[in-house]
Amino acid sequence: MSVNLSGNPQVQTAAAPSKKKPASSKRRSSSLVTLFFYTMAALFLFSMLFSLWFFLTETGSNIRFMMADTLITTQHRDWAKYLIGSDELDRRVQRYWAQFDRYSAIQDKGLVHIERKPTATPTPTGAAAVTVPVPPKQDLVEMEPISGPNFKGQLLIIHDPKKLRIAVPGKVGKGEKVSSMVQRLGAIAGVNAGGFVDPEWMGNGFQPTGLVMSGGKVFYNDGGMNTPNHMVGIDKDGRMIAGKYSPNELIKMGVQEAVTFAPKFIVNGVGQIKNQADGWGIAPRTCMAQTEDGTILFAIVDGRQPGYSIGATLFDIQKIFLEHGAVTAANMDGGSSTVLVKDNKIINKPSSEYGERYLPTAWLVFDEPEKANIKNIWEGLDPSKIDPSKW
Template sequence: MSVQLQTSRPNASAKVAAKKSKPSRKKSSSWITLFFYTLLVTFLFGMIFTVWFYLTESGTNFRYMMADTLISTQHRHWGAYLIGQNELDKRVEQYWKRFDDYSDVKDNHLVQVPSSSNPSSSAAAAKPHVPEKPLVQIEPIEGKNFKGYLLTVSDPKKIRIAVPGKVGKGEKVTSMVQRLGAVAGVNAGGFVDPEWMGNGFQPTGIVMSGGKIFYNDGGMNTANHVVGIDKDGLMITGKYSPNELLKMGVQEAVTFAPRFIVNGQGLIKNQADGWGIAPRTSMAQKQDGTIMFAIIDGRQPGYSIGATLYDIQNVFLEHGAVTAANLDGGSSTVLVHNNKIVNKPSSEYGERYLPTAWLVFEDPANAAIKNIWEGLDKSKIDPSKW
């Protein structure tokens, strides 16, 4: 009896152990199956995506959109992995050719800026009282992939180009607004920016403020893409030399491109020609002289990826723009009102140091804007030295 009892217990334990081991084998087998199914699905998805990305019209359009987006960032060279270096170089060349073509479109001068925001003539006084428009208004705007703000300035003659207050580096727009007592400000023209980490002190092209040339990196007869305002409050866009700008009575100007609305007509025909998706700052003018700035946030998934110039063109046209042009964007894009940043700049380093900003003043004649580059040897400016 004792022998039988001793032998029966190990057999029962073995059966229990065998039963316990079966679920663990099934569990490990299930995980292996799931892993291989996942691997297979990933492989198939990758194959389908690759075929779509490189061999279909919609995929190719998406690739070029991505390349266009990279063109305006510090990672432009990455675009070569999407469309090849030759195509990338060709794409950049095509854009600049198109920008030059846009600048050749004749402006029929449809904008009629009132001679005075406060008419004092007896004829004007006889008219029924019309409530005066606020100098500055800000409204949120958004589209499929972007969010931002529209800054409206009722009197174009209240806008000035501001520059840094100290030699050697640029200045944040918040600092310019506070230092000069402005109501609002946005970033303006382009600048030399080594590795997209420059000090923001050396502009590109031309800078004009108060009717004077503050900076010019070419000859007096060298044409630049210009965004400006003349003595009558008319927005000036296109390609002009410094001598031409002086003869035209231009007061405020920076260099950037392209102009994309002329005579109330959009020049950009579709999203594919919209120069990629990015944070944007652009400027426009309505027929009554009102100036609009579009400030679009980007590079922030979940909030705002960015906009194409085609998107901005549509926003401006919906708000009655007659003329419009692009300004510096990307990590420089910023809107300041009442000494506070309104938008969400994309720069990982915070608000950037810049050489120029469009500032709005209640009394622009008393704005103490001085030419910080006067007397400097431009060839000795080091844009990378902080």
């Protein structure tokens, strides 16, 4: 025993033996590290092989350009440059517009023949009465489900094209939901129509792009009377028109209802889009067509909803229209604007996270379209002074 300075005994204790990790724990740790490095190496190798396939092979490039085209039709157009580069993005957009102009330049051969409804003919005095058999009444509006590998939607069939009107918002300052237009104006059904100025993709839906005609009158025009626009409309005889026309030309042609959008992609019964790669990407779609007897077809396809419906290309829609006998077809505004309303119910599933969008125009179907109280909400307004971002 030793004595410390304080006088207290100092106890000598043996050092505690060190604890060694079991060999099994070391092996487990080593195995995890090895697994991690193998996993990273595999991922690196996979990324390299994927990049080579994605950028250097024909199949990969086709998918890459399809993805870029899909982005071009969304609010994230600039993201496409990460797939194809800024220069290629600009070239691709310009190429599409050049294609649209070529489609519009094809002369319509007038294949639509709308039969007039039979009317009562006065019977001459003393002549025997003639009984004319009356055909069974056909519903004005029908719906048919449509689908493909990546999409689901509805085909809205309207048997009398003269029952269609272009409707516009009821109040100055912002657009209106199609369901609201249908209810306010007493329509049977409605779909979204033309495009609109949409700053930061959060616009109020009040300012259309190009031209709007309703009831044979110009409601809105952001250019001159001789300025051509890509138009989709219906003339006084119920024939669908699609192509590049000025307001003066449309008036001379007797066009009653029209909005600006593109492209026209079926002309004289011939599809202009040759394959999926030229189908302008995968997206929600609203497209319009007409068959030889005058029947109007609207294809409304949902999209951007994995597990339900991703969307369709214009080539997909063209195929559906041709199978139903379309001789003319054109694209309408799509994406988050795509909506179908019937009997005051939204039939499809709009892709916008906020639901139905506020829009400047809609195609509405009426039993008596001449009685529809559609007023020119832009009358007296200067298009250059409209603020499309102000709610």
